[in-house]
Amino acid sequence: MNAQNLDNKPVVKRESKNKIRVEFDRTPLKDRLKAKFLSTFFLKNIVLWIFRLVLMVGISYVVLNPFLTKIAASFMAPEDFVDATVRLIPKHFSLDIYKAIISELGYFTAFKNTFLLSFITALLQTFVCCLIGYGFAKFKFRGRNLLFGLVVLTMIVPHPTIQNAMYNSFFEFDILGIVKFLKGGGIELFGYNLKELIPALENINVLPDQIRFGEYLDGAVTRYSVDMMITQNGIDVTNTFIPFIVLSLGALAFKNGLYIFLLRQFFRGVPDELEESAYMDGSGVFKTFFRIILPLSIPMMITVFLFAFCWQWTDGFYINLFYNQVKTNTVFLSWEFIDIPSSLNITYAGTQLYNTAIRNTCGLLIVLPLVILYSFGQRFLVQGIEQSGLAN
Amino acid sequence: MTKDVNLMPSEAVAVQPMKKRRKKIASLDRRKARAGWWFVLPFVLGFLLIYLPMIYDSIMLTVQWKSQVTGELTFVGFDNFISAFTTKSTYLQTLLTGLQNLALDVPSILIFSLFMAIMLNQKMAGRGFFRAIFFMPVVLSTGIMESIAAMDTLSDSMSGGIDSGAAEVGGEAVGTGGLMSIADIEKMFSGMELGADVIKFITDLVNNVYDIVNRSGVQMLIFLAALQSISPAIYESCKIDGATSWETFWKVTLPILSPMILVNAVYTIIDAFTSTQNVVMSYISTVGVDPAYEGHGTEVATAMSWTYFLIVILIVAVIAAICSAFVFYQRKSD
Numbered sequence: 001m002n003a004q005n006l007d008n009k010p011v012v013k014r015e016s017k018n019k020i021r022v023e024f025d026r027t028p029l030k031d032r033l034k035a036k037f038l039s040t041f042f043l044k045n046i047v048l049w050i051f052r053l054v055l056m057v058g059i060s061y062v063v064l065n066p067f068l069t070k071i072a073a074s075f076m077a078p079e080d081f082v083d084a085t086v087r088l089i090p091k092h093f094s095l096d097i098y099k100a101i102i103s104e105l106g107y108f109t110a111f112k113n114t115f116l117l118s119f120i121t122a123l124l125q126t127f128v129c130c131l132i133g134y135g136f137a138k139f140k141f142r143g144r145n146l147l148f149g150l151v152v153l154t155m156i157v158p159h160p161t162i163q164n165a166m167y168n169s170f171f172e173f174d175i176l177g178i179v180k181f182l183k184g185g186g187i188e189l190f191g192y193n194l195k196e197l198i199p200a201l202e203n204i205n206v207l208p209d210q211i212r213f214g215e216y217l218d219g220a221v222t223r224y225s226v227d228m229m230i231t232q233n234g235i236d237v238t239n240t241f242i243p244f245i246v247l248s249l250g251a252l253a254f255k256n257g258l259y260i261f262l263l264r265q266f267f268r269g270v271p272d273e274l275e276e277s278a279y280m281d282g283s284g285v286f287k288t289f290f291r292i293i294l295p296l297s298i299p300m301m302i303t304v305f306l307f308a309f310c311w312q313w314t315d316g317f318y319i320n321l322f323y324n325q326v327k328t329n330t331v332f333l334s335w336e337f338i339d340i341p342s343s344l345n346i347t348y349a350g351t352q353l354y355n356t357a358i359r360n361t362c363g364l365l366i367v368l369p370l371v372i373l374y375s376f377g378q379r380f381l382v383q384g385i386e387q388s389g390l391a392n
Numbered sequence: 393m394t395k396d397v398n399l400m401p402s403e404a405v406a407v408q409p410m411k412k413r414r415k416k417i418a419s420l421d422r423r424k425a426r427a428g429w430w431f432v433l434p435f436v437l438g439f440l441l442i443y444l445p446m447i448y449d450s451i452m453l454t455v456q457w458k459s460q461v462t463g464e465l466t467f468v469g470f471d472n473f474i475s476a477f478t479t480k481s482t483y484l485q486t487l488l489t490g491l492q493n494l495a496l497d498v499p500s501i502l503i504f505s506l507f508m509a510i511m512l513n514q515k516m517a518g519r520g521f522f523r524a525i526f527f528m529p530v531v532l533s534t535g536i537m538e539s540i541a542a543m544d545t546l547s548d549s550m551s552g553g554i555d556s557g558a559a560e561v562g563g564e565a566v567g568t569g570g571l572m573s574i575a576d577i578e579k580m581f582s583g584m585e586l587g588a589d590v591i592k593f594i595t596d597l598v599n600n601v602y603d604i605v606n607r608s609g610v611q612m613l614i615f616l617a618a619l620q621s622i623s624p625a626i627y628e629s630c631k632i633d634g635a636t637s638w639e640t641f642w643k644v645t646l647p648i649l650s651p652m653i654l655v656n657a658v659y660t661i662i663d664a665f666t667s668t669q670n671v672v673m674s675y676i677s678t679v680g681v682d683p684a685y686e687g688h689g690t691e692v693a694t695a696m697s698w699t700y701f702l703i704v705i706l707i708v709a710v711i712a713a714i715c716s717a718f719v720f721y722q723r724k725s726d
Contacts, residue, residue, distance in 0.1 A: 052511060056518075059508070060525045062602055132435045139428025140421070147432060150439055156705065157447070158666035160673055161697040164690055165449035175441050250438015258610075258659075260435075285427040310531035367532050374531050378524050381613065 074361040081350030097361045100341035114333040122308035124248040133263025155257025170243040174234030243322045259304045266300045302380040310370050333366045454695040457688050472695035490672035498660050505608035509615035530609030611656045618652040647720040654715040665704045672700050
C-alpha cells in the first residue's frame with residue numbers, strides 16, 4: 001500500500017503560510033477496508049478483544065455480585081422476602097433497614113470511634129514502617145538480615161496463636177517492670193528481687209490504683225469510660241486505644257511486615273545519588289529523610305496508609321480481643337455492630353432471610369466509607385506499588 | 393567528604409590524600425550504620441519489649457497448665473501436645489484438610505493473579521475501571537465481609553429448606569449457593585475419562601472462584617507492578633527477532649517475573665495460613681472452649697497452633713528452596 005503511494009508523487013495542492021495541503025492517489029476505499037478488516041491480524045485481535053472483554057466483565061461480575069445482591073436486599077420491605085417473584089428489584093421499596101441501623105445501633109458513634117482508631121493507627125503504622133523500611137533499604141549495619149528475618153517472623157506467626165499472651169500482656173501492661181517498680185514491687189533481676197537488699201524500694205508508690213481512662217483521652221469520643229486498674233503486675237490497658245497504639249508504634253500490628261517489605265523495596269529504588277548530594281550539602285541523615293525522601297514517597301505512603309486504614313477498619317479480631325468489656329455497647333463498626341435492631345425483630349415466614357439482609361446491610365454500611373475512600377485512593381495503589389520497583 | 397570534593401585534581405592523585413580518604417569513608421559508613429539502627433529502632437524496641445515476651449509466654453503456655461481459679465501455672469511437659477493429637481483425633485484430620493486446601497488454593501491463586509495481572513497490563517478500553525474493581529477486594533474483604541459470609545452460611549445451613557430463588561436474593565448467591573453444582577460438572581466431563589477426584593477438584597475450583605478472586609488482590613498488585621517495570625525495549629527486540637507472544641511470555645515475561653512468583657507464593661501461603669477463616673484456624677478457635685479438654689482448652693489450642701505454625705514454616709522453607717532454584721534474577725542495570 002505504502003509502496004504504491006510512494007511511486008505516485010504527492011501533489012501539492014495549496015500552500016499557505018502555515019498550512020500545506022497535499023493530495024495523492026489513494027488506494028480505493030474498498031481495498032483499504034478489505035486490507036484492514038479481512039486480515040488475519042485484525043481478526044485475531046478482535047477475537048482476543050472479545051475474549052478479554054467477556055472475561056473481564058465476567059470476573060467483575062463475580063467480584064461485584066455479592067455487593068449487588070446485598071444492596072438490592074437492603075432496600076426491600078419484609079414482604080419482599082416471602083415473595084418468590086422478587087429477585088433483585090424490590091417490589092416494596094423501603095429504607096427501614098437503614099433507618100433502624102443508623103438510629104438504633106448508633107451508627108455514627110461507632111463510625112466516629114472506628115474512624116478515629118483507624119486513622120490514628122494507620123498514620124502511626126505508615127510513619128513507623130517508613131522509618132523501618134528506609135533503615136533496612138539504605139543502611140548496611142551488622143545484623144540487618146537477621147533483623148529483617150525477625151520482621152518476616154512477626155508476619156508469619158499468626159496472631160490467633162499468640163492471642164492469649166497478647167491479651168495478658170495488655171491486661172497487665174508493664175514494660176521492663178517499670179510499673180512494678182513504681183508501685184513498690186522492687187526490681188526483679190535474674191529471679192532475684194532487689195527489694196530484699198533495699199527495703200526502701202517497697203515504699204515507692206507514686207501511681208494511683210485507678211485511672212479513669214475516659215476522662216483523659218477517650219471521653220470525648222465514646223459513650224463509656226473505663227477504669228484502668230493499676231496493680232503491681234501492671235496496668236490494665238484493655239478497652240482503650242493503648243494496645244493498638246503500642247502495637248502500631250512497634251510495627252507489630254496486623255500485616256505491618258508487609259508494609260515494611262513494600263516500603264523497603266520502594267526505598268531501594270530511590271537512587272543513592274539523591275541522598276549523597278544531600279549529605280554533600282551538609283544535610284544530616286534524618287534531615288535528608290524528612291526533607292527529601294519522605295516527600296518523594298507520598299504515593300507509596302498513601303498506598304500503605306490505605307492498606308493500614310482499611311484493614312484496621314474491617315478488623316474484628318483485635319477489637320474483639322482488646323474490647324472485651326464493652327460487648328453490649330455498639331462502640332465500633334465491627335462484629336458487635338452486626339446485630340438486628342429491635343424494631344426490625346419481627347417473626348414471620350421470611351425472618352431468616354430478613355435477618356440475613358439486615359446483617360448484610362450492616363456490613364454494607366461498614367464498608368461504605370471504605371468504598372468512598374477507595375474510589376479516591378485507588379489510583380495510588382497501582383502507582384505506589386509500581387514505583388516500589390518490586391521487580392528489581 | 394566535602395573536603396575531598398574541593399581537592400584539586402592534581403592533589404587528589406597524590407598518595408597521601410588517598411589514605412586519608414579511605415579512613416574518612418570508613419567513618420562515614422560507621423556513622424551511617426549507626427543511623428540505620430536509629431531508623432529500625434521502633435521495630436527493635438517493639439520486638440524486644442513487647443513481641444518477644446508475648447512469644448515466650450505463648451510458647452511457655454504450651455508446656456504448662458494454667459489453673460482456672462488461681463491463675464497459677466504448673467509445668468506439664470508435652471501433655472498439651474499429646475492431648476492435641478489424641479483427645480480428639482479430628483485435629484490431625486483437620487490439619488490434613490487444611491494442608492490439602494493450601495495445596496489447592498496456592499497454585500490457583502498464583503495462576504489466577506498472574507493471568508489477571510497480564511490482562512490488566514494490556515492496553516484496553518476501561519482498564520482503569522476494571523483495575524478499580526479487581527483491587528477492591530484488597531481493601532474490603534479482610535475481616536467483616538468474610539465473617540458476614542460465614543454467618544450467612546451458618547444461618548443457611550441451620551434453616552435448611554429455603555427455596556433457592558429467595559435465598560439468592562437475601563443470602564449470598566455466590567458464596568453459599570455455589571456457581572455450579574457437581575451434577576453440572578459431571579455432565580460436562582462425562583464424555584472424558586476423568587476420575588472422580590479430578591472432577592471434585594474442578595468443582596471446588598469453580599465454586600471457589602469468588603474466594604480466589606477475593607484473595608488474589610495483593611498478588612495481582614505485585615505482579616502488575618513487576619510487569620510494568622519490564623522494559624518495553626525487551627519486548628520490542630523480541631518482536632523484531634520474530635518471537636510470537638506465546639514464546640515471549642515463556643522466555644521473557646515468566647523468567648523476569650519469577651522472583652515475584654516466589655514472593656507471591658510465600659505471601660499466599662502465609663496469608664492463607666494466618667487467615668482466621670481457614671479450616672485449621674477455625675478448628676483451633678473452637679478448641680479453646682471445648683469441654684473435652686477439661687478447662688485446658690486454651691493451652692491445647694496454643695499447642696495446636698504452634699504445631700501448625702511449625703508445619704507451615706517447613707512448607708514455606710521447602711517451597712522457597714525449590715522455587716529459588718528456578719528463580720532467574722536479572723542483573724541490575726548499571
